[in-house]
Amino acid sequence: MDDLIQEFIAETRETLEALSGEIVAWEAQPDDRARLDAIFRFVHTVKGSCGFLDLPRLGRLSHAAEDVLAQVREGLRSPDRLLVNAVLAIVDRIGELVEAIDSGTSLPDQGDELLIGALAEGAAEVAQANIPGLHRAPARSVRLNVDLLDRMMSGMSDMVLARNELARRLRGGDVDPTIEAALERLSLTVGEMRDTVTRTRMQKIDALFSALPRMVRDTAAGLGKSVLLNVEGSDVELDREMIEMMRDPLVHIIRNSIDHGIEAPVERRAAGKRENGRLTVSARQSGNQIIIEISDDGRGIDTEKLIRKLVANGRDEAKLRGLSERAKLELVFEPGLSSKDVVSEVSGRGVGMDIVRASIEQIGGRVDLDSIPGKGLKLAIHVPLTLSIISAIVVGAGGQRFAISRQAIEEIVTDQGEAIRIDTIGGAQVLSVRGRRMPLLNLCEVLGLTRAVHNGPRMISIVNIGEGSYALAADMVLDNEELVIKPASPAVMSTGVYAGQTLPDSGLPMLLLDCAGIAHVAGLDFSRDDDHVEDEAIAEAELGMPALLFIDLDGARRAVPLAAVDRVEQVDGDSVRFAAGRRRVTIDGRILPLAAQGDIAGRARLNVLRLKDGANEVSYAIDEALDIILLPEELVPAREPGPIAGVALIDGEQVELLDILWVFDEHADRESEEHAPLCLIAGDKDGWMASFVRPLLETAGYRVATQLAPGETPAVVLSADEVPIALAPKAPVVRLRNRRAAAGASDDSVYRYDRAGLLSALEARMAGKGR
Amino acid sequence: MPHLYLIAQLAGRTVAIDSDQVESVVDIGEVTQVPLASQHVRGLAALRSRVVTVVDTHTALGLDSSREARRAVITHVEGHHYALLVDALDDVAPFELLPLAGGVALGAAWQRAGRGIVERDGEPILAIDLAALVPGLSAGLN
Numbered sequence: 022m023d024d025l026i027q028e029f030i031a032e033t034r035e036t037l038e039a040l041s042g043e044i045v046a047w048e049a050q051p052d053d054r055a056r057l058d059a060i061f062r063f064v065h066t067v068k069g070s071c072g073f074l075d076l077p078r079l080g081r082l083s084h085a086a087e088d089v090l091a092q093v094r095e096g097l098r099s100p101d102r103l104l105v106n107a108v109l110a111i112v113d114r115i116g117e118l119v120e121a122i123d124s125g126t127s128l129p130d131q132g133d134e135l136l137i138g139a140l141a142e143g144a145a146e147v148a149q150a151n152i153p154g155l156h157r158a159p160a161r162s163v164r165l166n167v168d169l170l171d172r173m174m175s176g177m178s179d180m181v182l183a184r185n186e187l188a189r190r191l192r193g194g195d196v197d198p199t200i201e202a203a204l205e206r207l208s209l210t211v212g213e214m215r216d217t218v219t220r221t222r223m224q225k226i227d228a229l230f231s232a233l234p235r236m237v238r239d240t241a242a243g244l245g246k247s248v249l250l251n252v253e254g255s256d257v258e259l260d261r262e263m264i265e266m267m268r269d270p271l272v273h274i275i276r277n278s279i280d281h282g283i284e285a286p287v288e289r290r291a292a293g294k295r296e297n298g299r300l301t302v303s304a305r306q307s308g309n310q311i312i313i314e315i316s317d318d319g320r321g322i323d324t325e326k327l328i329r330k331l332v333a334n335g336r337d338e339a340k341l342r343g344l345s346e347r348a349k350l351e352l353v354f355e356p357g358l359s360s361k362d363v364v365s366e367v368s369g370r371g372v373g374m375d376i377v378r379a380s381i382e383q384i385g386g387r388v389d390l391d392s393i394p395g396k397g398l399k400l401a402i403h404v405p406l407t408l409s410i411i412s413a414i415v416v417g418a419g420g421q422r423f424a425i426s427r428q429a430i431e432e433i434v435t436d437q438g439e440a441i442r443i444d445t446i447g448g449a450q451v452l453s454v455r456g457r458r459m460p461l462l463n464l465c466e467v468l469g470l471t472r473a474v475h476n477g478p479r480m481i482s483i484v485n486i487g488e489g490s491y492a493l494a495a496d497m498v499l500d501n502e503e504l505v506i507k508p509a510s511p512a513v514m515s516t517g518v519y520a521g522q523t524l525p526d527s528g529l530p531m532l533l534l535d536c537a538g539i540a541h542v543a544g545l546d547f548s549r550d551d552d553h554v555e556d557e558a559i560a561e562a563e564l565g566m567p568a569l570l571f572i573d574l575d576g577a578r579r580a581v582p583l584a585a586v587d588r589v590e591q592v593d594g595d596s597v598r599f600a601a602g603r604r605r606v607t608i609d610g611r612i613l614p615l616a617a618q619g620d621i622a623g624r625a626r627l628n629v630l631r632l633k634d635g636a637n638e639v640s641y642a643i644d645e646a647l648d649i650i651l652l653p654e655e656l657v658p659a660r661e662p663g664p665i666a667g668v669a670l671i672d673g674e675q676v677e678l679l680d681i682l683w684v685f686d687e688h689a690d691r692e693s694e695e696h697a698p699l700c701l702i703a704g705d706k707d708g709w710m711a712s713f714v715r716p717l718l719e720t721a722g723y724r725v726a727t728q729l730a731p732g733e734t735p736a737v738v739l740s741a742d743e744v745p746i747a748l749a750p751k752a753p754v755v756r757l758r759n760r761r762a763a764a765g766a767s768d769d770s771v772y773r774y775d776r777a778g779l780l781s782a783l784e785a786r787m788a789g790k791g792r
Numbered sequence: 793m794p795h796l797y798l799i800a801q802l803a804g805r806t807v808a809i810d811s812d813q814v815e816s817v818v819d820i821g822e823v824t825q826v827p828l829a830s831q832h833v834r835g836l837a838a839l840r841s842r843v844v845t846v847v848d849t850h851t852a853l854g855l856d857s858s859r860e861a862r863r864a865v866i867t868h869v870e871g872h873h874y875a876l877l878v879d880a881l882d883d884v885a886p887f888e889l890l891p892l893a894g895g896v897a898l899g900a901a902w903q904r905a906g907r908g909i910v911e912r913d914g915e916p917i918l919a920i921d922l923a924a925l926v927p928g929l930s931a932g933l934n
Contacts (some may be wrong), residue, residue: 047843178841421825469826510872511837512927516828522836522843528825530836530843542828 025232029070036063037116044109051100057355061090061107062376067115070274072239078133079118085137086111094356095334095792098142107139135461136537167262170222176217178505182528184211219505223410224264226304226313227255227760229271234304236272241277246298248279253303254428258410259311266384267313267404270377274315274400275300277463278376282319282398292395294318306411306426306520307487307537316399321392324349329733331355349392354378356753387488405508413504414534415525416480416495419470424504424523424533425493431485433498435478440648452481452492455648461492462543464534470520472496486537489547491538506533518542568652570676572644573632574619580652580669581641581679585712587633589646594624597642603688606640618664632681634716637689652678685716698787699724699737705741710757714739714773721780737787753786755779793846794886797910799917800882803855808887808910808919817864817867819845820875823832832927837875839866844873852925856903868921887912889919 040063047056064083066627069081086108092098114136123130154710184207191204230252241248274428283289283298290296299318304311324346331352332338339354356375386404413424414433434441434454443461450461461481466471480498483490506521509532520535529688540547568580569589596607597615606615606629613631620625621642630641650671656678658667664687667678700723702710715725731733736756756770757779762772772781796811798864823835823846844866864875864923887910892898898906898918905924909916 174826175841182838182841419827421827470827471840507843508872509836509843510874510926511870512845512847513826513829518827518828524838524841528838529822530838532824532826532836603878643795 026074026122027642029074030119033067033070033115033119036111036518037119042310047100047749048105048109051105053104057090057093059101061087061094062113064090064112064115065270065376069269069276070241076122076266077765079115082111082114082118084139086775089140094126104140105138110139111137111691117739134553147711161566165221171217172232174222177522179217180211180236181215181526184208185526185528208359213673218517219410221260223258224261225255225309226257226259226264226311229264229268230255230302230304233271233275235592237275237279237300240276240512241298244280245285246279246283247293247296247749248283248298248300251299251301251303253301254305255308256412257304257311258426263311263384264379267402270301270380270402271315272401273374273377275302277396278315278319278400282317282321284320293501305428305487307535310403310405313401313402313404315402316320318397318398321394321396321398322350322353322390324352327352327355350392354388358740366558410503411533414482414498415500415502415531416464417497417499418464418468419472421470422499422529422531423495424485424502424531425462426484426520426533427501429484429536431483431490433480433482436481436494437478437565452483454483454492457490457492459701460543461494462539462545464493464495464539467539467543483534486540486547489540489545491545493536496761504533505532515540553788568654569630570671572647574617574621574642574644576619576644577677578647578674579643579652579677580663580671581630581632581653582681582712584631585632585634585681587638589630590629590631592627592629594627597621598625601614606642608640611638613638613640615640615642616664616684616688632684633763634681634685634689634713637720639685639687639688641684680713689716689720698722700728700783701735702727702740703740704740709773710739711743714779715755717776717779718783721783723783737783740785755782755786794888796884797919798865798881799883799912800878801882802878803850803853804879805915806882806915808917809865809922810907810919811884813858813867813922815864815868815873817865817881818875819862820864821879829891830926830927834877836845839873839875844872844875846875846877847926849876849878852901852927853905854899856921865922865925869923869926869927874922876922883912885912885921887917 026235040059043056047060049055064086068083071077071083085489089098089104089108090595093100093104095505098104105111114133116129151535154565175411188204188208191200233252234250238250239248273293278300279298283300284292284294288298293467300317302313305314306312327339327349328338331341333784341349344352350553354374354377381388381402381404384404386402389403391399391401391403411424412427412484414427415422415424417423424735436443438454440455440618444451444453450463451457452461464470469608477497479494479496481492481494483492487790502525504523504525506523508514509519509522513532517538518535519538520533523531523533525531567583569583570578570580570585573579590608592606598605600612604615604621605612605618606627607613608629608631615621615629616639619642628643628644632639632641655668656667656669659665659680662680662683664683666678666682667682668675668677670676700718702715702725705711705727705779711727718725719748723736726733726735738752740754757773758768759773761772770781797808798811798814798817799806799808801807819837820837820928823837825835826833826845831902832848832852836843836849837846839905844862848857848861850861859904861877861879863879864882866876867876889908889910891908892906893909893916897903902918905920907921910919911917
């Protein structure tokens with residue numbers, strides 16, 4: 022929250038500085054519409070941020086000023102000198118309050134009501150008393166020219182290339198180990214430096230999304246609504262500039278969605294919807310654009326109401342009615358429009374939308390609307406991809422390398438896989454995989470390249486481009502890299518199949534493929550199965566956890582959660598030995614405990630599941646792996662604890678689910694102590710901690726419980742990210758977070774894959790050293 | 793007012809290039825092909841940390857491609873860097889830009905790029921606009 026406040030202060034201060042000229046000009050010429058709009062936008066933004074940051078005083082002031090300015094905009098009041106003065110006094114007070122917040126001093130608030138009162142029509146003028154003793158706190162950040170950062174970044178890439186060159190030269194001959202060590206150190210520093218430098222310019226879009234849950238909750242609560250927020254794609258990295266520019270529009274849109282779009286619970290029930298509104302915010306890269314989609318399941322845009330309102334504002338009714346449906350929707354972007362009759366604390370008068378569109382167009386983006394009356398509104402912000410870091414898969418085709426955004430890839434299969442079937446229908450190739458059928462494109466053919474001669478299987482990526490999926494065959498999959506993507510020149514972009522260019526460490530430029538563009542160039546048309554795709558998406562969302570289906574040694578069909586399976590491997594029958602009291606198998610030069618249900622003896626080769634839970638690894642012998650399935654939520658639990666957790670119905674057949682915890686408990690090499698300290702796992706919603714952290718804790722000598730037996734007191738509590746610990750007894754708490762980076766200096770949580778960090782944090786808290 | 797021009801050999805002709813348009817002159821290393829792009833685009837090349845689009849000036853002028861050309865003039869047009877392949881570089885010297893003599897028909901491709909002439913020891917040299925050779929631009933040949 023501190024970061025957000027700092028940002029708010031910096032931003033407000035900056036706008037105020039820019040605004041000071043406007044204010045003076047407005048004073049001289051109160052009927053200047055552009056100036057009025059600028060000041061209006063300022064107070065509107067301040068109001069928006071205040072509600073979110075919980076700054077009620079600023080909120081009250083800006084709300085009052087906004088009200089009056091809106092009246093002026095609608096022509097209900099004329100901007101006389103008194104009004105102008107009163108508004109300016111409020112703008113000044115906002116500035117003072119912001120400085121006070123920054124320097125941590127307080128400002129007497131009895132003046133606020135006077136200032137607000139002065140806005141009323143016919144009120145007497147108040148003299149604004151200057152409050153002495155305010156001093157600006159020294160700024161904690163510096164603002165740099167983007168150009169300078171760019172130079173720094175390209176200097177950095179030069180350095181990386183030079184390092185690579187040096188390493189290549191040295192690799193050939195006999196090199197003094199000390200030189201090698203020095204190069205190693207240089208490499209390390211250069212690598213770290215590159216990350217840091219990149220961070221100066223790029224930011225995960227998560228920076229934009231992380232504040233949303235709280236904001237949505239507060240906004241919804243303030244309106245007596247309940248909204249479920251779903252955020253997707255928050256690891257896309259973008260130009261900081263872009264992220265900053267999108268912050269306000271996004272906040273406005275979401276507030277509008279909750280306020281105007283999503284109905285009150287009673288109304289929703291009446292309309293046959295769930296009481297909780299759903300709001301989805303997602304970011305994805307598509308071609309040379311980043312698309313941020315905000316969709317809700319509210320009432321959509323009521324164009325009829327929009328028109329009535331505009332007509333009331335003096336617009337020509339016949340002309341408005343003559344517009345196309347699409348153009349009618351676009352009316353929502355008209356300035357000074359209210360689609361809601363009651364002005365609320367939250368979003369005001371729908372004024373956000375004209376500002377939203379203006380600021381998005383300012384960065385070269387656009388806003389698309391898709392409204393279904395009564396069903397919801399989908400709003401897509403398209404912004405150009407100027408610079409971004411994308412996690413990509415590098416594929417080879419025709420002797421050349423291309424990058425494909427990982428986000429677009431659903432999975433990668435080989436054309437020799439068992440579950441894969443390729444047919445030629447008419448002039449097109451079609452790939453069938455696990456009951457899904459989709460068009461198959463050959464990258465070499467699409468690009469007009471000759472296929473490189475090689476004997477291995479072809480790699481097929483299943484790509485999702487939003488409106489549908491298709492399969493894209495390449496000669497091979499080479500690598501998996503984080504790439505800095507920059508826009509390519511128009512001559513390259515005009516082909517329609519590339520999204521940008523990048524310079525990987527090899528020093529040879531590479532193109533990022535635009536999967537949607539390729540589908541377009543190849544003439545794929547997904548518009549026919551729109552409805553079908555939607556059904557499937559819903560069906561998929563409602564199914565549960567992915568699992569591996571296999572035939573066990575005793576012939577039974579069983580499933581195991583995919584998350585626990587590290588890989589499936591084939592081993593020789595004689596690498597299994599009964600040694601040191603149990604059955605063990607040798608894989609990759611390691612000895613692993615081997616669990617099995619059935620007869621192992623006499624098999625020449627054996628398929629083995631390697632199950633991993635972090636610290637421990639156990640192998641489990643099976644007959645054959647079959648398929649990846651989604652486990653239904655309904656699971657009939659086993660009658661007694663054992664290797665089977667329960668049974669589920671899959672395709673009309675009963676399939677037993679392997680109890681991973683039991684397998685690890687029984688077979689993993691570890692000891693457990695009677696008097697070990699008790700660690701309570703709290704807030705473990707998805708069972709992640711129970712399945713993965715628990716074994717780690719147990720090997721480290723803790724007893725682990727997810728629920729306390731009566732009379733038990735935990736020595737330490739382990740809690741998931743952001744879960745309030747309601748049941749926490751008086752015990753030290755260690756929090757786990759999902760993200761690698763800490764949220765700030767005060768964030769004392771531990772990254773959930775940081776095993777060493779977790780154990781030392783547990784020890785420290787128990788010893789009373791921690792907070 | 794004399795102005796600095798770069799005298800180069802391009803598609804068998806001598807041409808003058810305004811030095812303001814030239815960022816540097818380099819030898820292009822390995823080029824990454826850009827499938828499906830117009831044939832004026834030879835590919836992409838790395839210039840230290842920068843990726844440039846390599847333009848085959850021969851095809852851009854409607855001539856046969858010059859596969860062996862490696863030397864290129866780097867220019868910056870509308871936010872992107874381009875490497876325009878040239879056969880050879882002769883000279884850099886100040887010249888006065890003169891209007892093209894009336895009635896001279898340069899041929900379609902040259903006509904679009906020609907901006908006037910400069911005179912070197914009595915020899916008239918066509919001054920060209922590099923941006924006109926860059927494909928995919930509004931003023932280009934694409």
